[in-house]
Amino acid sequence: MQQIDFYMVDAFTDTTFGGNAAAVCPLTEWLPDATLLAMARQHNQSETAFFVTTDEGFELRWFTTQGEVNLCGHATLASAHVIFEYLNYPETAIQFSTRFVGPLTVTRNGDWLTLDFPATSSEPVTPxxxxxxxxxxxxxxxxRLGRTYTVVLSTQQQVEAIKPDFQLMLGLNQKVCITAPANDEGYDFVSRFFSPASSITEDPVTGSTHxxxxxxxxxKLGKTQMLARQVSQRGGDLRCQLVGDRVHIAGQAATYLVGKVLLRG
Structure with a gap:
């Protein structure tokens, strides 16, 4: 029987039951992809992150219940939280190597962890x-269309009021983000994110969309530093910065569960 450490972490929040939950499993070596997918399905979270320690840092992969994905912000944040809090990592920056988007760095400043991700573009389209x-x-x-469809609305209230028809949305075969300027004091913009084709009707907080x-x-706002709020039921805050062709996305994290995965057979 193989025992694997297991953590469930709420990312982009400092409270339990806020933000976006991710399962995190540190590995000593890579298991077969079929096993990783089976574990993700058993965990039944929007994402399970797996990482392996290397001489250069950490190799990181993300799995939904449907399969491996090319980028996940909240599970990267959750993985960094585990490394800083439970693996006695002595540095202030973590270097992750990934299969699809190259190297990713997460730095710690107090309770805030900052993701350094590649910026992605979008183009206006006729919906x-x-x-x-x-x-x-x-x-x-x-x-607009980029990583997802992005529908820009006029007000935060409109974003909050949307009640999607997820059966219809399945026919798009595309993820959907809605966004608007923020009304709440201190925030710059708000968003929500839907991905029914990935078995995620509404994702609570979505780093990759940012x-x-x-x-x-x-x-649009003429500024490079912003505070964003994803106005899902759980909700989450993201400190955002545009730095050339990179984006910095900072958030907090809170551990919900620590345990062991027991693999038999």
Whole structure:
């Protein structure tokens, strides 16, 4: 029987039951992909992060219940939290190597962890009617396509009021983000994120989507440092900065569960 350390961490929050939960499993060596996927399905979280320690830092991979994904912000933040808090890591910066997006760095400053991710672009598009129907809207400021469809609305209240038809959204075969300027004092913009095709109807806090939102709002607002709020039911705060062709996304994290995975057979 093989025993593997297991952590469940709420990312982009400093309270239990806030932010976005991720499972994190440190490994001594890579297990077969089928085993990693089976573990992710057993954990039944939006993401399970696995990492292996190397001479240069850590190799990091992310799995949903459907398969491996190319980037996940909240599970990267959760992994860094585990390394800093439980593995006696002495430095203030962690270097992750990844299969799809190259090296990623996470730095610690007090209780805040900052992800250094590549910025991603988006372009204005004419939205398919199915997208508008799935969101139940006819009016919008702009629709863009990059990592996801991004629908820009006028107000935070409109973002909060959306009740998607996820069966319709499945027909898009694309993830959907909605965003607007923030009304709450101290925040710059808000968002929500939907991915029913990945068995995630609404993701509570989505770091990877902010690789696209940060360049967009930096241009719109004329500023490179912003505070964002994902206004899901759980909610989460993200300190955002555009730095050339990179984005810095900072958040806090709170451990919910520490245990062991017991692999038999």
């Amino acid at each position: 398919p009617q199915l997208l508008l129907d799935s969101l139940g809207i006819s009016e919008y400021q702009e629709v 690789t696209m939102l940060i360049p967009y709002w930096a241009q």
